[in-house]
Amino acid sequence: MARGAERRIGVLGHGAIGSLVxxxxxxxxxxxxxxxxxxxxxxxxxxxxxxxxxxxxxRCDMIVECAGQQAVREHAVRILEAGADLLVISVGVMADREFAARLELAGPGRLYFSSGAVGGLDLLASGARMGAFSEVVITTRKLPATLAQPWMSQAQRTELESSAAPVEVYSGSARQAAQQFPKSLNVAAAVALAVGNWDVVSVRLLADPDAALTEHVIEARGASGEYSFSIRNQPSAHNPRTSGVVPWAVLRSLETALGARGGLL
Ligand SMILES: NC(=O)C1=CN([C@@H]2O[C@H](COP(=O)(O)OP(=O)(O)OC[C@H]3O[C@@H](n4cnc5c(N)ncnc54)[C@H](O)[C@@H]3O)[C@@H](O)[C@H]2O)C=CC1
Ligand SMILES: O=C([O-])CC(=O)C(=O)O
Incomplete structure (x- = not known):
């Protein structure tokens, strides 16, 4: 792209994130x-x-995905093979090893991931370059109604939604978390991509009826040091599963990827 030329953007999906983007x-x-x-x-x-x-x-130079993991699964390879760049917010799709391997080979379009609802990924990615992380834990706390999944039994859903106190809904690997909660734990995948190792990242998910704000706490220990990032986001007014800041994260990521001006990297 010639310096100063504007790139043509297509937005895939028009829900809470895509409409604002x-x-x-x-x-x-x-x-x-x-x-x-x-x-x-x-x-x-x-x-x-x-x-x-x-x-x-x-017609587009770049597609911005705001539509969910399934949409990435359906369209990403074709987008990249057609030569368009792709910015993905449904990062959890990368938990599927086979699909991730296919995407790595796809091109000539370039694949970008947005940091989404969490922060500190820049420092974690910098630390991972210095040396390996030995332990990374992300603890997410959300309103119970936002965490019900199609694979849950009716009894599980009822227990989840009627509990008066915080309930642990999931504890385990980041890979499984991103697949079992595809609309709620993309953040686990973002952390795994930042540290460059899925196996070192574990996830705890709490359903909390008092979680007016969506909380993500990232704790990491590795060669470069020890880190703790505590994030409490206002939920989106349009979709309580999604933090309100996420479309703004997509816009920041997009502008950085377009590279039309300098700024904070
Ligand atoms: N990385 C992160 O921190 C976060 C990632 N996300 C991801 O973003 C996705 C979207 O979030 P929201 O906008 O809040 O959801 P939403 O449900 O408000 O909107 C999704 C929209 O995408 C549309 N859509 C789905 N498949 C499509 C397809 N194949 N083609 C065109 N449109 C399609 C739906 O009709 C809907 O309008 C989530 O499913 C999740 O995967 C969400 C929150 C945080
Ligand atoms: O928006 C959030 O707080 C996190 C989220 O839904 C996701 O990672 O899928």
Whole structure:
């Protein structure tokens, strides 16, 4: 891309994250990018062009995924093979070893991941370059109703949603966490990608009826030092599963990936 040229952006998905991301790009708030259109499952009354993925790939330089792990699974390889770059927010899809291996080989488009709801990933990734992490734990606390999953029994869901006190819903590996809670624990995958080792990251998930804010606490110990990041996000007004800051994280990631101006890396 010539310096100063604007890259054409397609936004995949138009829910809590995608709607804000599309509106901000359309309003000219992302340096180096213009909104070419949105890729939806069903047409909606929106002030932007709506196109199929095939049309988007003819016209866009970058696709921003805001649609969920399944959408990444369905479309990512085709996007990268068509030569468009892809920014992914549903990072947990990388927990699938076979799919992740396919994505690593796909190109010439470049694959980016957004930091999403959590922070400290820059320091963890810097530390991982210095030496290995020996232990990383992420503890997430969310409202019970946001954590019910299709694979849970009715009894499990009822117990989850009726508990008056915090309940541990999951304790185990980051890989399994990102797959069992695909709309709630993408953050576990983001931490695993930052430290460059899925096997060292463990996850605790708590359903807490008093969790007005969504909490993620990341504790890590390794060659570079010991770290503790405590994050308490306001949930999105449009989707209580998602932290409200996530679309803004996507916009920050997008602007960084476009590289039209300098700034904090
Ligand atoms: N990395 C992180 O920190 C976070 C990641 N996420 C990821 O972002 C995803 C989206 O979150 P929200 O916007 O809050 O969800 P949402 O449910 O509000 O919106 C998702 C939208 O994507 C659309 N969609 C799904 N599949 C599609 C497809 N194949 N093509 C076009 N549109 C499609 C849906 O119709 C819906 O409108 C989550 O499922 C999760 O995977 C969410 C929160 C934090
Ligand atoms: O938004 C959040 O706080 C985290 C989330 O849903 C995810 O990682 O999928």
């Amino acid at each position: 599309a509106a901000q790009i359309a309003a000219g708030h992302v340096a180096g990018g213009v909104l070419e259109g949105v890729i939806l499952r069903r047409r909606q009354d929106l002030p932007y062009e709506q196109f199929s993925l095939d049309e988007a790939l003819e």
